[in-house]
Amino acid sequence: ELKVEQNPLFLSMQEGKNYTIYCNYSTTSDRLYWYRQDPGKSLESLFVLLSNGAVKQEGRLMASLDTKARLSTLHITAAVHDLSATYFCAVDILPMEYGNKLVFGAGTILRVKS
Amino acid sequence: DGGITQSPKYLFRKEGQNVTLSCEQNLNHDAMYWYRQDPGQGLRLIYYSQIVNDFQKGDIAEGYSVSREKKESFPLTVTSAQKNPTAFYLCASSIGNSDTQYFGPGTRLTVL
Numbered sequence: 468e469l470k471v472e473q474n475p476l477f478l479s480m481q482e483g484k485n486y487t488i489y490c491n492y493s494t495t496s497d498r499l500y501w502y503r504q505d506p507g508k509s510l511e512s513l514f515v516l517l518s519n520g521a522v523k524q525e526g527r528l529m530a531s532l533d534t535k536a537r538l539s540t541l542h543i544t545a546a547v548h549d550l551s552a553t554y555f556c557a558v559d560i561l562p563m564e565y566g567n568k569l570v571f572g573a574g575t576i577l578r579v580k581s
Numbered sequence: 582d583g584g585i586t587q588s589p590k591y592l593f594r595k596e597g598q599n600v601t602l603s604c605e606q607n608l609n610h611d612a613m614y615w616y617r618q619d620p621g622q623g624l625r626l627i628y629y630s631q632i633v634n635d636f637q638k639g640d641i642a643e644g645y646s647v648s649r650e651k652k653e654s655f656p657l658t659v660t661s662a663q664k665n666p667t668a669f670y671l672c673a674s675s676i677g678n679s680d681t682q683y684f685g686p687g688t689r690l691t692v693l
Contacts, residue, residue, distance in 0.1 A: 502684075508686070509671060509687050510671065510673075510684040511684075567612060568626065568629060569614075569626070569682065570626075571624040571625070572623055573621075573622055573623045574621075
């Protein structure tokens with residue numbers, strides 16, 4: 468059974484600090500997605516990582532994918548309060564020609580304190 | 582405006598009732614998905630459809646049914662066979678393979 472594990476599950480950090488969220492998965496895949504969810508809201512797409520070594524950056528967030536280690540990271544630089552949310556990684560477990568089927572991690576709740 | 586709409590936003594169901602959640606998209610996406618989210622947990626896939634008139638079970642399909650008669654619409658019925666249906670239900674769509682899934686605003690279902 469595929470497992471997608473995020474850690475930490477809860478992260479409280481000070482504004483201005485850096486931190487990394489980890490996403491490990493147990494099956495072969497070269498497609499991984501990061502989403503953000505605000506309380507009571509839907510999911511917003513952050514990053515799509517489609518190959519080994521892929522790195523994407525948007526503002527204070529940077530995501531990377533190492534398919535050999537089955538690991539993705541979401542790095543937060545100089546955190547600000549607006550980044551407070553729950554962050555999910557999701558692994559695509561179907562071969563590309565068969566479509567798009569995601570398995571989600573449990574989510575990391577991020578709280579940035581001023 | 583292109584997007585995904587879900588209705589209703591809140592839904593209350595009595596024991597033994599079937600209820601249908603609506604999901605519509607005007608993004609011209611081929612694939613559509615239904616997920617369930619329980620408090621403090623990630624999303625779990627209920628059903629997905631990659632083309633009209635075809636759909637596949639996800640990881641937790643028992644007690645749910647879907648149809649895909651039109652490209653724009655993918656309604657989910659929560660049947661009385663679903664023993665613990667209280668959850669947040671999210672519909673998503675994507676253009677096709679390896680593409681980002683875009684999510685609707687969700688329906689919060691509560692069993693009374």
